[in-house]
Amino acid sequence: MPQEDKLLDISGVSGLNGALIILRIKKALAEIDSGQILKVVATDPVSQMELEAFASETTNILLEQVQTGATFIFLLQKAGFPLLLHLTGVLMTKGFITDSG
Known part of the structure; x- marks a missing residue:
């Protein structure tokens, strides 16, 4: 499991609607x-659906999700231009893309 840079623990909060979960994220x-990387810890089963939908609708990357008993742990990597530049460099180094200029 990658190391998180920030922790968001909403495990003690139950009954949050999806909008409030997303707002906190x-x-x-x-x-x-x-x-x-943002690590989100939650116990409300709604959080799993909401975080998966949020990641699929944004450029943020859901790296990992684990359920241990009633606890859900998510690792979400924040996307943005610096990340895109980094990933492009990695793909070029590995030969997946080339500089056609």
Whole structure:
């Protein structure tokens, strides 16, 4: 499991609607830089659906999700232009893309 840069623990909060879960995640992501990892710990089963939907609808990357008993752990990597530049460099180094200029 990659090391997180910020922790958002909403495990003690149950009954949050999806919008409030996403609002807390967005606020936590705003406090970290592109490429950094937010670890979200939750116990409300709604959080799993909401976080998966959020990741699929944004450029943020859901790196990992684990359920241990009633606890859900998510690792979400913040996307953005610096991350895109880094990933492009990695893909070029590995030969997946080339500089056609």
